[in-house]
Amino acid sequence: MNTSNAPTAGIARIGDEPKGGSVLGFYAPKGSARPPRVARGEGVFLWDANGKRYLDATAGAVVANIGHGNPRVLAAMTEQASKVTFAYPRFFESEHNIALADSVCALAGDGFDRAFFVSGGSEANEAAIKLARQYAVVTGQGSRAKVISRDPSYHGSTLGALAVTGDANTLNLYGPMVRAMPKVPAPLSYRIPDGHTVESHEQACADALEQTILREGPDTVLAFILEPIGGLSTGAVVSSAAYFRRVREICDRHGVLVIFDEIMSGAGRTGAFLAAHHWEGARPDLVTLAKGLAAGYTPLGCLLAPNRMVDAIAGAGGFVHGHTYFTNPLSCAVARAVVDEVVRQDLVTRARDRGELLMARLRDIASRSPIVGDVRGKGLLTAIEIVSGKAERSQLPVAFNAPARLTEHGLKHGIALYNRRANLGAFGDFQMITPPLTINEAEIDELADLLEKSLADLADEIARKGLAH
Numbered sequence: 001m002n003t004s005n006a007p008t009a010g011i012a013r014i015g016d017e018p019k020g021g022s023v024l025g026f027y028a029p030k031g032s033a034r035p036p037r038v039a040r041g042e043g044v045f046l047w048d049a050n051g052k053r054y055l056d057a058t059a060g061a062v063v064a065n066i067g068h069g070n071p072r073v074l075a076a077m078t079e080q081a082s083k084v085t086f087a088y089p090r091f092f093e094s095e096h097n098i099a100l101a102d103s104v105c106a107l108a109g110d111g112f113d114r115a116f117f118v119s120g121g122s123e124a125n126e127a128a129i130k131l132a133r134q135y136a137v138v139t140g141q142g143s144r145a146k147v148i149s150r151d152p153s154y155h156g157s158t159l160g161a162l163a164v165t166g167d168a169n170t171l172n173l174y175g176p177m178v179r180a181m182p183k184v185p186a187p188l189s190y191r192i193p194d195g196h197t198v199e200s201h202e203q204a205c206a207d208a209l210e211q212t213i214l215r216e217g218p219d220t221v222l223a224f225i226l227e228p229i230g231g232l233s234t235g236a237v238v239s240s241a242a243y244f245r246r247v248r249e250i251c252d253r254h255g256v257l258v259i260f261d262e263i264m265s266g267a268g269r270t271g272a273f274l275a276a277h278h279w280e281g282a283r284p285d286l287v288t289l290a291k292g293l294a295a296g297y298t299p300l301g302c303l304l305a306p307n308r309m310v311d312a313i314a315g316a317g318g319f320v321h322g323h324t325y326f327t328n329p330l331s332c333a334v335a336r337a338v339v340d341e342v343v344r345q346d347l348v349t350r351a352r353d354r355g356e357l358l359m360a361r362l363r364d365i366a367s368r369s370p371i372v373g374d375v376r377g378k379g380l381l382t383a384i385e386i387v388s389g390k391a392e393r394s395q396l397p398v399a400f401n402a403p404a405r406l407t408e409h410g411l412k413h414g415i416a417l418y419n420r421r422a423n424l425g426a427f428g429d430f431q432m433i434t435p436p437l438t439i440n441e442a443e444i445d446e447l448a449d450l451l452e453k454s455l456a457d458l459a460d461e462i463a464r465k466g467l468a469h
């Protein structure tokens, strides 16, 4: 096994591939440098085709919760693939669908009796919004169709999920094609408005929710959707129990359903199976999961719902929604093996404990780095905020694209850092630090060391370009 950090040889360019190209040809300008070509993964590491090793510090796109190459999951995958890979769920039940739903609902706890499996996060949110709507219709509340969401937020890239996503940059492009839904501010913890404390800002955000419901007309509002702990939209902002309690009270008062988008925060990443479990009063009606649920071994998303909603809809003719690949037997078998590993290795507790260690390392880095303004998060869902000056919390120019620059420095040093810049950095430039939940203490030290080197290169570049404050 080659574990060296030797530099990748030869720079290939986008556009020099054969006909068909790669998906990168859709994103990166022709002629730009190609990223390393992945060859294999094991544990918290990935290797490229030249044998260079990278520590997967963000579990890809916050996905690979149980690490790469888990032999138990690979065995379950092979076994199911040799039996049957596809049977349409309206004609055939699957043993793995039933067992997976049972395990996930048990881990999700009270209020979650049923699981509906799809192929990813955006599909899970589409299913949540549609289930909420159909429930309203079958219970005589057909006027309810608006889904309030937060600004900033990210709920996916399909048109329905985009309608509730708080990202002005994306909505500038696709907004005219969707019915953009009402937005309320998401509580932030580092860039709070002048004259506010974190607590008063949270309360003002909750007040804005109630005002928006009243302004829109309570009998037209179907649901409020939120990421209980922010992903790339806010960079792992964690709000207080008081905020979640107030949200629940307001929504109860006006008959509005609460949907937690736990696509990034769920499946154990924050040190609880659902982030909702951290706050007793949160009590969401619906929860969506994806990413870590199948941990990258198969594309999978999930909607968790209570009996009262599913039974009302089933009794009125059934859920008017579905996809070809929903509840695919191969995906359910693989995800079942992943969830079994989460339980067997007690990864939820490990996320909590290792998260404390990681946060301590990140705070050390922040105390030494001139460009790390904030460290935040819960469990192993953490982020650092990159600034041009710490005293003023000043932001770097949009054109500089600090997260993308950090990714490039990281690849040089053998650390893989996923980035997707929300809102063109208007709410800050964040770097998520979200390694697999299986990461051990020595690997956390290595992660911190490689990250600090990459940040030092970024700080040099910022100074060299005259952008430091």
Ligand code: PLP
Pocket (backbone or CB within 6 Å): 061, 120, 121, 122, 123, 125, 154, 155, 156, 157, 227, 231, 232, 261, 262, 263, 264, 290, 291
């Ligand atoms: N919701 C949140 C909070 C996410 O982080 C993501 C993906 O990053 C999504 C929804 C969309 O999931 P997917 O990319 O699997 O469609």
